[in-house]
Amino acid sequence: NAGVTQTPKFQVLKTGQSMTLQCAQDMNHNSMYWYRQDPGMGLRLIYYSASEGTTDKGEVPNGYNVSRLNKREFSLRLESAAPSQTSVYFCASIGLEGLPKNIQYFGAGTRLSVL
């Protein structure tokens, strides 16, 4: 059981380039999340998807787009990367069924540097 899988693990981009961060979970969870983690600013929610077919903005959505491709996959896209988007990105999912409920599971993260 892999849990939450993120790809790639590392990425270096030049300013203006685009890329998509992939996330997949195999726990049949309805809700999925994208966070960024920056020193001194903690984890901040970028976008989330409460269920397949729905997405909503979090605290810091500007410069990002998301797609909930199906129940398993939730991708994060940077259309035109900026140095301010240098960060560690985490994907997470929550299961509302079964026990224990409402525990967030995290992927290992993607370290992104924008030069």
Add this chain to the structure above:
Amino acid sequence: KQEVTQIPAALSVPEGENLVLNCSFTDSAIYNLQWFRQDPGKGLTSLLLIQSSQREQTSGRLNASLDKSSGRSTLYIAASQPGDSATYLCAVNAGKSTFGDGTTLTVKP
């Protein structure tokens, strides 16, 4: 807007000591509170989750308490070990999660 504060930001203790990490939040309308551990360069691992109706949860040497009315949670670690060295984060969940900045714990052998 929910704000989550963790004190202290860093803590260094000798091996074997019992210790308490603190988490406070401003809005008591929460579904649950979750404690995580994060090792350097790694993702977050869930330690304990306390539902809003619960007062505490225990797992091995860890005990987490929740006082929703005062907006506080504590994570108690008994008989600390060097392997406990990590950053501990609390997250308050009310539909969306709000995280504290974490407490970085160092347990010295």
